[in-house]
Amino acid sequence: MAAKSSLKTPKGTRDWVGGDLLLRDHIFTVLERHGGTPLDTPVFELGSILSEKYGEESRLIYNLADQGGEACSLRYDLTVPFARWLSMRSDVQHIRRYQIAKVYRRDQPAVARGRLREFYQCDFDIAGVYDPMIPDAEILCIIVEVFEALEIGVGVKINHRNILDGLFEVAGVPADRIRATSSAVDKLDKAPWDEVRQELLGKGLTEEVVDRVGGYVQRRGGMREMFASLGSDAELAAKKTLMEGVADMELLASYLEAMGVVDKVSFDLSLARGLDYYTGLIYEVVVDGTNQPTQVGSIAAGGRYDDLVGMYGRRPLPCVGISFGVDRIFTILDARRKKKSSSNLRGQAEVYIMAFGGKEFEGLLLERMRVARQLSGAGIRAEFSAKVKPKPLQQFNASEGVPVAVMLGQDELEAGQVRVKCLHVGDKDAAKDKGQLIPRENLVDEVRRLVAGTP
Amino acid sequence: MAAKSSLKTPKGTRDWVGGDLLLRDHIFTVLERHGGTPLDTPVFELGSILSEKYGEESRLIYNLADQGGEACSLRYDLTVPFARWLSMRSDVQHIRRYQIAKVYRRDQPAVARGRLREFYQCDFDIAGVYDPMIPDAEILCIIVEVFEALEIGVGVKINHRNILDGLFEVAGVPADRIRATSSAVDKLDKAPWDEVRQELLGKGLTEEVVDRVGGYVQRRGGMREMFASLGSDAELAAKKTLMEGVADMELLASYLEAMGVVDKVSFDLSLARGLDYYTGLIYEVVVDGTNQPTQVGSIAAGGRYDDLVGMYGRRPLPCVGISFGVDRIFTILDARRKKKSSSNLRGQAEVYIMAFGGKEFEGLLLERMRVARQLSGAGIRAEFSAKVKPKPLQQFNASEGVPVAVMLGQDELEAGQVRVKCLHVGDKDAAKDKGQLIPRENLVDEVRRLVAGTP
Numbered sequence: 001m002a003a004k005s006s007l008k009t010p011k012g013t014r015d016w017v018g019g020d021l022l023l024r025d026h027i028f029t030v031l032e033r034h035g036g037t038p039l040d041t042p043v044f045e046l047g048s049i050l051s052e053k054y055g056e057e058s059r060l061i062y063n064l065a066d067q068g069g070e071a072c073s074l075r076y077d078l079t080v081p082f083a084r085w086l087s088m089r090s091d092v093q094h095i096r097r098y099q100i101a102k103v104y105r106r107d108q109p110a111v112a113r114g115r116l117r118e119f120y121q122c123d124f125d126i127a128g129v130y131d132p133m134i135p136d137a138e139i140l141c142i143i144v145e146v147f148e149a150l151e152i153g154v155g156v157k158i159n160h161r162n163i164l165d166g167l168f169e170v171a172g173v174p175a176d177r178i179r180a181t182s183s184a185v186d187k188l189d190k191a192p193w194d195e196v197r198q199e200l201l202g203k204g205l206t207e208e209v210v211d212r213v214g215g216y217v218q219r220r221g222g223m224r225e226m227f228a229s230l231g232s233d234a235e236l237a238a239k240k241t242l243m244e245g246v247a248d249m250e251l252l253a254s255y256l257e258a259m260g261v262v263d264k265v266s267f268d269l270s271l272a273r274g275l276d277y278y279t280g281l282i283y284e285v286v287v288d289g290t291n292q293p294t295q296v297g298s299i300a301a302g303g304r305y306d307d308l309v310g311m312y313g314r315r316p317l318p319c320v321g322i323s324f325g326v327d328r329i330f331t332i333l334d335a336r337r338k339k340k341s342s343s344n345l346r347g348q349a350e351v352y353i354m355a356f357g358g359k360e361f362e363g364l365l366l367e368r369m370r371v372a373r374q375l376s377g378a379g380i381r382a383e384f385s386a387k388v389k390p391k392p393l394q395q396f397n398a399s400e401g402v403p404v405a406v407m408l409g410q411d412e413l414e415a416g417q418v419r420v421k422c423l424h425v426g427d428k429d430a431a432k433d434k435g436q437l438i439p440r441e442n443l444v445d446e447v448r449r450l451v452a453g454t455p
Numbered sequence: 456m457a458a459k460s461s462l463k464t465p466k467g468t469r470d471w472v473g474g475d476l477l478l479r480d481h482i483f484t485v486l487e488r489h490g491g492t493p494l495d496t497p498v499f500e501l502g503s504i505l506s507e508k509y510g511e512e513s514r515l516i517y518n519l520a521d522q523g524g525e526a527c528s529l530r531y532d533l534t535v536p537f538a539r540w541l542s543m544r545s546d547v548q549h550i551r552r553y554q555i556a557k558v559y560r561r562d563q564p565a566v567a568r569g570r571l572r573e574f575y576q577c578d579f580d581i582a583g584v585y586d587p588m589i590p591d592a593e594i595l596c597i598i599v600e601v602f603e604a605l606e607i608g609v610g611v612k613i614n615h616r617n618i619l620d621g622l623f624e625v626a627g628v629p630a631d632r633i634r635a636t637s638s639a640v641d642k643l644d645k646a647p648w649d650e651v652r653q654e655l656l657g658k659g660l661t662e663e664v665v666d667r668v669g670g671y672v673q674r675r676g677g678m679r680e681m682f683a684s685l686g687s688d689a690e691l692a693a694k695k696t697l698m699e700g701v702a703d704m705e706l707l708a709s710y711l712e713a714m715g716v717v718d719k720v721s722f723d724l725s726l727a728r729g730l731d732y733y734t735g736l737i738y739e740v741v742v743d744g745t746n747q748p749t750q751v752g753s754i755a756a757g758g759r760y761d762d763l764v765g766m767y768g769r770r771p772l773p774c775v776g777i778s779f780g781v782d783r784i785f786t787i788l789d790a791r792r793k794k795k796s797s798s799n800l801r802g803q804a805e806v807y808i809m810a811f812g813g814k815e816f817e818g819l820l821l822e823r824m825r826v827a828r829q830l831s832g833a834g835i836r837a838e839f840s841a842k843v844k845p846k847p848l849q850q851f852n853a854s855e856g857v858p859v860a861v862m863l864g865q866d867e868l869e870a871g872q873v874r875v876k877c878l879h880v881g882d883k884d885a886a887k888d889k890g891q892l893i894p895r896e897n898l899v900d901e902v903r904r905l906v907a908g909t910p
Contacts, residue, residue, distance in 0.1 A: 006503045007542055007767050010527050013497035015540055021493040033834070038476040042468035042573050043498055043557060048461045063520035067561060072465045085470055087462055102498060106522060118497050130841035145831055258821035259828040312462050366713035373714040376600055379488065386585035
């Protein structure tokens with residue numbers, strides 16, 4: 001038997017119930033609208049599938065215990081399982097897929113800010129060989145449309161791995177410190193430059209190199225303006241991979257202009273993304289508003305990862321995609337919605353079946369059951385009191401929130417009639433409304449009409 | 456890097472994609488219709504929450520590796536997490552909840568028969584103190600309605616733990632062998648009596664006791680007939696808990712008759728259910744048809760568990776519920792549906808945007824992007840070729856399965872016009888149909904009208 005003190009969910013996890021789940025479902029519905037092919041993968045993968053994909057973050061992977069058989073780990077994101085699936089399905093040359101599922105990270109949880117150890121991600125990815133930057137532009141367009149639909153004001157920060165790595169090389173960062181420099185720079189959205197500067201010095205870079213890095217990565221601005229600034233620097237302009245990155249970004253900008261979303265996007269040279277597998281464009285979505293920009297961190301992020309599928313040894317396949325942080329989006333929308341009754345645990349019954357009678361009232365339970373079965377057989381969600389002889393007040397209380405009532409009485413039943421009524425119409429006349437008496441055989445049609453007419 | 460040989464999902468798990476997921480979603484929709492309050496719990500629980508709940512089956516529980524912190528296990532079913540949640544939420548006195556989620560068992564998988572190590576269950580439970588057998592009858596009614604809606608012919612076998620245990624006691628089974636006897640008897644749906652008889656003899660029961668057990672548990676039949684048979688046996692009639700079970704069943708039968716589902720239900724004294732936590736009515740749903748009754752085993756099962764919530768030490772709360780085996784239901788429906796193209800991986804785009812031109816055709820990519828954004832901004836799922844200069848045939852092939860096309864041409868665009876057309880109307884006139892030329896500003900309305908009009 002469990003001790004009382006251990007009656008809880010594991011650290012960093014939570015239960016979801018009632019109204020909270022309905023809000024989460026609303027988020028899913030918006031995300032699904034951008035569709036593509038749905039994919040669902042197992043919650044755990046072979047350990048070898050996940051290894052060497054996440055760099056430093058690998059220490060946060062949950063492993064299953066060795067109980068004999070294969071070594072397995074809980075999925076850390078939805079990108080690596082998608083790449084694994086693409087490697088196995090070599091018949092798939094082009095696909096737009098989406099997946100909504102929980103992922104697992106042994107991180108320090110901060111539940112109030114929507115940071116959990118078990119959390120939902122929604123991923124949308126485009127895999128296949130296409131003309132440059134067209135799928136990338138589509139993904140950015142989807143990001144903008146999703147947050148428009150959710151009515152959350154956001155900005156999308158973008159950068160390009162080739163540009164970032166090129167800048168570091170020009171600044172004099174040794175090749176073996178590029179990723180470490182990148183991950184230090186990525187903290188610039190939460191920490192001031194001085195702090196990042198100290199970290200870089202601690203990694204063995206010289207003051208001169210660090211200050212050149214600082215000069216580059218603190219630039220940000222509109223896309224066109226940034227291209228001009230990068231192109232006018234002779235040292236940068238001589239760096240081939242860097243200028244290829246700039247050319248990608250210029251093409252992207254023209255597409256974003258055509259799609260009318262370019263004003264949502266800013267070019268931010270400090271954006272680096274921690275994960276190892278990105279190879280080109282990278283992006284991160286942050287909530288508008290200067291007073292609480294980092295409270296929930298980024299609420300969506302992604303990029304291009306052209307080499308990940310090839311790492312499984314069967315064939316290369318370029319991909320680009322986005323992960324939406326469903327729980328962080330939930331935290332924002334939840335804070336905004338009007339607080340309803342704290343225990344919003346009612347189901348969604350459409351009809352409540354009651355029975356009333358005089359002194360010798362026997363409860364009419366079998367009749368209530370017959371009517372319930374008739375209605376639910378017709379696809380109408382019906383409930384009734386699970387008491388043999390329920391009191392009128394008990395039945396009215398139990399019907400709270402249900403739009404329609406069917407009321408049974410012995411005399412009326414004997415005359416082949418039942419009473420139907422709209423509940424909670426919200427004005428004073430409601431109490432006086434006795435509903436209407438209808439022939440028993442019209443019950444399903446009449447209830448359907450009333451349910452359809454209620455808000 | 457993963458070796459090629461390990462490019463697979465873990466044993467007993469599978470990916471779900473495209474049409475398969477849409478069929479699974481259809482099953483979810485039917486199950487959700489019976490609603491109640493949705494609940495979602497973490498995929499893993501503290502180990503102590505799961506321990507001592509599953510009897511012999513506990514060996515099939517997946518544990519997480521010890522990486523510091525709490526000992527956790529993957530959930531084995533949805534019933535125990537629900538009981539844990541009810542214990543924590545002592546403000547909840549009555550609830551009808553449903554949960555659809557994956558559960559985990561380290562069992563021998565048989566994928567073709569829908570038996571996996573990771574599989575979906577859909578649980579519907581009613582918790583709270585109610586008048587006897589009313590929620591139990593409601594659950595049985597939901598079972599019947601769900602399989603009516605899924606168009607799967609089923610029978611529901613029911614039994615009662617008090618009756619079963621009473622029979623064993625009257626037959627002379629010692630108290631400490633009751634559960635073992637029960638789990639041997641439960642195999643009677645797959646094995647002949649002779650085999651079960653040998654197992655019981657192996658457990659140290661005498662021939663006389665075993666043969667009395669056999670005489671009882673091989674009885675089955677209509678409910679009323681079985682009550683009469685049990686009641687007419689003086690030895691059984693003297694057993695108080697047994698006759699209380701019979702009284703429960705008689706009450707239940709009257710409710711099932713009122714709900715018109717009694718003909719789907721048969722009283723089967725060999726039904727025992729392996730899990731320890733059941734306390735009263737138990738049931739199992741099997742597919743109709745004598746030629747393949749056990750191919751997928753039972754497709755739903757459940758019962759009353761009045762003591763499980765109390766095991767967590769805070770308060771007792773009686774519960775009754777049902778678990779639907781979603782993957783087994785999937786296996787049945789999948790075998791039945793017409794086989795579609797093997798790689799049913801298309802998304803659900805509603806419109807495909809094409810562009811055509813003469814010799815100097817530049818592809819009109821930015822125009823296609825503008826139109827795509829205009830349509831998707833209006834909530835219409837639009838796709839276009841991710842090529843700068845796509846060929847006509849490439850575009851027609853890529854539009855397969857999409858109901859509506861928007862066709863762009865340079866001259867028409869300059870005249871402020873676009874062409875819209877229904878695709879794949881399925882008769883010979885389709886090829887001749889050039890669609891209709893409309894003003895650009897009517898595009899969204901016209902596409903919406905065409906999309907709504909297609910099947």
